[in-house]
Amino acid sequence: MPPPSPLTDAELASASATLGKLLDALDLVLFGQRELTELVVTGILARGHILLEGLPGLGKTELVKGLVRALALEARRVQFTPDLLPGDITGNPVLQEEAGGRRVFVFQRGPIFANILLADEINRASPKTQSALLEAMQERRVTAGGETHALPEPFFVLATQNPIELEGTYPLPEAQLDRFLFKLEVRRNAPDVLARIVLHREIGVEPAVPAVLAREDLAELLGAVRRVHMPPVVADYIARLVNASHPGESAASAGVRFGASPRAALALAAAAKARGLRLGRPHASFEDVQAVAVPVLAHRILLDHAARLEGVTARAVVDRLLADVPAQAKPLPGSLATAKIA
Amino acid sequence: MAPAASRQFWESSSARLAARINLAVWLEHFGPWAFGVCSAAAVAVYALRRQAGPEHWAWVALVLAAAGAAGLAWRRGRARRYAAADARVLLESVLRLDTRLSAAHDGVAPWPAPHRELPPVVRWRSLAAPGWMLGGLALLALGAWAPLAGSRPDERPPVEKPPALAQTEAMLQELSRLEVADPASLEQLEAQTRELAARPTEEQYTHSALEAADTLRDQAMAAIQTLARGYDGAAAALGAREEAAAGTGPEGSAGGGRLAAALDGLRSGRLAGHPELLKSLAAAQTGRSGMSREQLQQLQSRLNQAGAQARGVAGAAGAGARMAQPGEGTGEGEGGADKEGKGPGRGGVNRGRGDAPLTMTLDPSARQEGRIEGVAGDDFSRASLGDLTGTERGGAHEVDPNRAHGSGAAGTVAGPARGGDAVWVDRLSPGDRAVLREFFK
Numbered sequence: 167m168p169p170p171s172p173l174t175d176a177e178l179a180s181a182s183a184t185l186g187k188l189l190d191a192l193d194l195v196l197f198g199q200r201e202l203t204e205l206v207v208t209g210i211l212a213r214g215h216i217l218l219e220g221l222p223g224l225g226k227t228e229l230v231k232g233l234v235r236a237l238a239l240e241a242r243r244v245q246f247t248p249d250l251l252p253g254d255i256t257g258n259p260v261l262q263e264e265a266g267g268r269r270v271f272v273f274q275r276g277p278i279f280a281n282i283l284l285a286d287e288i289n290r291a292s293p294k295t296q297s298a299l300l301e302a303m304q305e306r307r308v309t310a311g312g313e314t315h316a317l318p319e320p321f322f323v324l325a326t327q328n329p330i331e332l333e334g335t336y337p338l339p340e341a342q343l344d345r346f347l348f349k350l351e352v353r354r355n356a357p358d359v360l361a362r363i364v365l366h367r368e369i370g371v372e373p374a375v376p377a378v379l380a381r382e383d384l385a386e387l388l389g390a391v392r393r394v395h396m397p398p399v400v401a402d403y404i405a406r407l408v409n410a411s412h413p414g415e416s417a418a419s420a421g422v423r424f425g426a427s428p429r430a431a432l433a434l435a436a437a438a439k440a441r442g443l444r445l446g447r448p449h450a451s452f453e454d455v456q457a458v459a460v461p462v463l464a465h466r467i468l469l470d471h472a473a474r475l476e477g478v479t480a481r482a483v484v485d486r487l488l489a490d491v492p493a494q495a496k497p498l499p500g501s502l503a504t505a506k507i508a
Numbered sequence: 509m510a511p512a513a514s515r516q517f518w519e520s521s522s523a524r525l526a527a528r529i530n531l532a533v534w535l536e537h538f539g540p541w542a543f544g545v546c547s548a549a550a551v552a553v554y555a556l557r558r559q560a561g562p563e564h565w566a567w568v569a570l571v572l573a574a575a576g577a578a579g580l581a582w583r584r585g586r587a588r589r590y591a592a593a594d595a596r597v598l599l600e601s602v603l604r605l606d607t608r609l610s611a612a613h614d615g616v617a618p619w620p621a622p623h624r625e626l627p628p629v630v631r632w633r634s635l636a637a638p639g640w641m642l643g644g645l646a647l648l649a650l651g652a653w654a655p656l657a658g659s660r661p662d663e664r665p666p667v668e669k670p671p672a673l674a675q676t677e678a679m680l681q682e683l684s685r686l687e688v689a690d691p692a693s694l695e696q697l698e699a700q701t702r703e704l705a706a707r708p709t710e711e712q713y714t715h716s717a718l719e720a721a722d723t724l725r726d727q728a729m730a731a732i733q734t735l736a737r738g739y740d741g742a743a744a745a746l747g748a749r750e751e752a753a754a755g756t757g758p759e760g761s762a763g764g765g766r767l768a769a770a771l772d773g774l775r776s777g778r779l780a781g782h783p784e785l786l787k788s789l790a791a792a793q794t795g796r797s798g799m800s801r802e803q804l805q806q807l808q809s810r811l812n813q814a815g816a817q818a819r820g821v822a823g824a825a826g827a828g829a830r831m832a833q834p835g836e837g838t839g840e841g842e843g844g845a846d847k848e849g850k851g852p853g854r855g856g857v858n859r860g861r862g863d864a865p866l867t868m869t870l871d872p873s874a875r876q877e878g879r880i881e882g883v884a885g886d887d888f889s890r891a892s893l894g895d896l897t898g899t900e901r902g903g904a905h906e907v908d909p910n911r912a913h914g915s916g917a918a919g920t921v922a923g924p925a926r927g928g929d930a931v932w933v934d935r936l937s938p939g940d941r942a943v944l945r946e947f948f949k
Contacts, residue, residue, distance in 0.1 A: 172616045395616040397607055399597050449616050451607035452600075493601030496594050499532040503633040504602050 170393040173448040181390050182446035185211075187378045188236055194373050195232030196225050197366070198359030204444070205350055205461055206233060206324075210384075211391050211440035214347020214433060215303050215323040217288070217338075217465070224352045226326040230284045231372070233324070237384055238377035239281035240318065246291035248334065252298030259311040273310055278302050281318055281381075285325035289335045296342055299323060303345040320388065340424075340468065347433050348458075349465035387443070394439035395449035403493055404434045404455055410491050411467055411483070418486035421473025426466045433462045452493040460484050517622035518599075518609055519592065525629055526595035532637065533588045537581035539640030545573045546644025550651030558656055570648075602629045667709045671892030672721035676701050676728050682821045683779075688814040689735060690780035697728055697779070731778040732822040738777060739815030742770035742789055746808045750801070767793045785814060 173181075185207060192203040206229065209216040218226040234241035244255055257276030263269050277283065278299070288296065302308050306317045325346070328335055343349070355363065367373070379387070410416035412425030419425060438454035445454075464480040498504065549570035556563045590598075593613075600609040603623075611617035668674070680698050683689045704721055711717055745766035771789055774781035781789075788807050792799055799807070936944070 395611060395614065397610040397614055397616075399610050400607055445606075447606060447608075447611075447617070449607060449611035449614075451611075453604060453606050494594060494598040496588070496590060498529065498598075498630065499536050499588065501536055501632060501634045501637045502529060502532045502630045504598070505628050505631045507602055507604065507627055507629075 172395055173390060173393050173443075177390060178443070178446050178448060181387055181443055184379065184383060184387065185444050191236040191375050191378045192229065192232055194375055196229050197362045198355055199225070199229075199352070202350060202352060203229070205348060205458070208437055208440045208444055208458065209348045209350075209461075210237075210322060211387060211443060212347055212433070212436035213320065213322075213388060213391075214436065215325070215345060217343075217346040217349045218324070218326045218352055219329065219349060220326075220352030221354070222328060224354060226352050227284070227286055228372075229352075230282075230324045230326065232375045234282050234284070235375040236378045237282070238380060239320070239384070241282040241284060242277035242280040243284040243286060244277050245286045246288045246295070248290060248292060248336075250291045250295045252295050253310075255295065255298050256302065256308045256310055257315075271311060273313060273315065275315070276308075278308060279315070279317060281320055281322065283321075283323045285323055287328060288325040289327040289338055291336065293336055293339055296336070296338055300342055300345065303342070320384065343465050344427055344429055346465065347437060348461040350461050391436070391440050391443050394442050394447075396435055396439060397449055397451075399493070400438065400450050400452060400455060401435065402495060403452055403491070404431050404438070406495060407455070407459065407463075407487055407491050408434070410487055411463060416487070416490055418483060418490040421469050421476070421478045422467055422483060423470040423473075424468040426463050430463055430466045434458065437462055456488055459488055463487075511619055514619035514622055515612070518596070518612075518619055521626055522592045522596040522599055522609075525599055526590040526592050529590045529595065529598075529630065530585070532632075533585040533590075534578075534581050535637035535641070537584045538578055539637040541577040541581060542574065543640040543644035543647075545570065545577055546641075546648045549573070550644075550647040552651075553648070554651040554654065557652075599629055603627070667712065669705060670712055670718055670721045672718070672725040673701065673704055673712075675892065676721070676725045677705070679725075679728055679732065679821050683732065683818070686814075686817045686821070687782055688739070688785075688817050689732075690783055690786075693778065693780045697724075697731070700724055727778070729822045732818050734777050735774070735779045735781065736815045736818035736822065738770060738774040738781060739785075739811045739818060742767065742774060742781075743808045743811035743815065745770045746789070746792060746804065746811065750804055750808070782814070785810065 188207055189200070189203055192206070193200065196203060206216060206218075210233070218229070220226055231241075231243075244250075253276065255276050255278050257274050257279070259271040260274040261269055262272045283302075285299070302317060302321070303323055306319070306321050308315045308317065323346075327338070408426045408428070408431040411419055411422060411430075413419055413422050415425070434455055435450070437458035438450040441454040441457055442448070442450040460481055463484045467480045467483055469478055469480060469483070492504075549566055552566040552569070553563055555561075556566055596609050596613065599605070600607055605620060608617055608620045612619040669677075676697070680694055680701065684691065684694055701724065704717065704724060707717060749767055767789075771786065771793055774786055774789070780786070785807075788799075789811070792804055792807055
């Protein structure tokens with residue numbers, strides 16, 4: 167496959183301006199969560215599915231709804247509950263009688279047939295129902311009744327979940343977690359942000375979010391991300407990071423039971439390229455990888471029992487990986503150290 | 509700034525960074541080796557300085573070893589060396605340049621603008637590597653310039669010559685000063701003395717060296733005494749011949765024969781007489797010199813004086829037994845003026861002490877069994893180590909046959925004996941021999 171042509175300055179400037187508008191629109195939905203909205207936009211640009219985790223009432227659903235409105239795409243929302251069945255999401259074959267009196271099964275599309283599926287409180291559904299999303303998320307198609315149905319392009323799953331410690335929740339299986347590009351934690355707001363929310367929001371009244379991107383604009387941006395250059399040294403850095411996450415491969419992976427998968431390496435690369443485009447660069451960088459490492463890797467690293475008992479978190483492991491794995495693979499001689507550049 | 513200039517700036521910065529890292533890699537390998545090489549060289553240089561040996565070989569070896577170690581260090585660090593591309597990645601990651609340098613190198617993005625002042629990307633964390641080298645150089649400097657206190661041979665405390673050798677030298681010098689012996693024959697003895705004195709200091713006091721010095725001293729003393737007797741004989745023969753010539757003596761032609769024999773003795777002895785005296789004596793012996801009676805008497809007196817001086821030299825350096833000195837107790841004896849005395853003399857005109865000289869005799873009756881005769885040297889002013897200070901003879905040794913002996917070593921047998929007997933012998937028992945045979949098998 168020939169390498170894609172590098173992005174021109176004009177394309178970069180246009181993409182950067184468009185994405186700036188999108189972020190500004192999302193700022194109207196969530197106050198004081200710029201870092202979170204940037205990551206969400208980055209995930210969208212990387213064609214990834216995003217899992218938002220946080221306590222109820224922090225604005226997860228509002229963020230997704232705002233994104234849907236800003237992107238002007240077809241979106242469906244499914245409120246996941248324990249009694250939700252897989253067919254309630256993917257669709258069911260329905261027996262219909264044709265004009266000649268012949269009865270046939272016709273596939274009745276479920277809510278998943280949309281550009282954006284808002285899976286609200288996804289961890290409240292049973293594992294069986296959660297697994298119904300696996301094929302759709304990975305292959306962007308649904309198979310029912312022996313027939314395969316392609317999902318519309320683009321297709322994103324934006325799911326929210328409450329922390330699993332809460333009652334009435336089911337932890338997502340690892341296979342499904344691995345299909346989420348990002349798992350983002352929605353943290354509570356600072357007092358000044360809360361004050362802004364109190365001043366500018368009202369219960370029952372949704373914020374007005376303008377449609378910033380047309381479907382074609384988004385397709386163009388997604389194509390531009392694929393043309394972002396991945397320098398070999400950055401690819402090598404990603405590979406070393408992912409490899410070091412496995413037990414026994416580095417000191418940072420102490421307490422890890424299973425490390426990140428190759429899909430995680432692909433996710434890191436895609437997210438780094440998307441961030442590079444968002445920042446107006448025609449290439450990905452070490453800094454891009456480091457910026458997206460925690461949301462990409464943390465939910466893919468499984469800790470062993472002892473580490474969990476000791477209070478070690480996957481995020482801490484990723485932080486250790488970032489500290490221990492240098493961008494330059496070749497080690498410095500022992501008598502030298504890298505200088506601290508302010 | 510022009511893109512070419514930016515590229516040049518970053519590429520040269522990468523190259524400089526790579527060179528600095530590679531220097532550190534090389535130093536890490538070379539430092540300990542340099543310390544080892546410098547330490548060995550310091551020891552070698554110091555040792556050569558002490559021995560006053562050729563130091564330049566140590567320096568040449570040091571340079572060669574250092575060059576070899578440097579090459580080996582460069583080779584050993586090959587896998588850890590940084591290329592310019594490696595340094596470029598390090599540069600952009602530390603300076604947080606968003607991988608712009610690699611992207612620019614790949615032709616995707618423009619080279620970033622050069623920094624006005626590029627901060628140092630790496631810093632020295634440990635000075636161990638240069639510390640090794642500095643330590644080695646310090647040792648080398650110590651080896652090259654450390655003072656050699658008390659190590660030079662000429663600064664060592666002088667070692668005294670063995671007493672016998674010193675006495676011999678003194679005798680020969682005195683003889684040379686008094687001009688009573690032939691310088692050529694003196695030179696022979698002096699050459700032997702010099703040869704002994706030239707031996708290394710640590711060998712001066714070995715058993716063989718001391719024996720050689722003693723032997724040389726004894727030979728020199730014997731030669732001097734022979735010379736003295738030769739002079740005395742020549743003076744007596746000259747006097748006898750003059751008396752015969754004057755008709756007052758009993759000898760005639762016999763006196764001339766004695767003079768010729770004395771002259772031959774003075775010429776053929778190990779220490780020959782002084783050439784001038786021998787020349788005058790030869791002239792007097794032939795009778796064709798036209799020497800007057802007074803001149804002959806003067807010659808006789810001179811011969812007597814030379815004999816006395818020679819004896820004095822031997823006596824001054826005597827090793828215990830005191831030589832007869834004029835006026836110091838040598839008696840005339842019972843045999844008259846022209847005969848060897850027997851027994852203690854009565855003393856000379858100046859009434860010296862009456863101790864009898866040790867004499868050798870073949871007359872068994874002279875032995876006085878049961879009576880101890882002895883000679884004691886009580887003048888220790890010129891005595892030296894090893895000198896005999898007294899003898900006694902004639903008495904029986906008091907040996908207690910029942911005296912207890914301490915434990916001896918294996919194979920040592922010791923027992924009481926009379927004087928002159930061997931009182932111990934090293935002898936291996938059959939068991940000892942068997943052990944030794946087994947050991948050397």
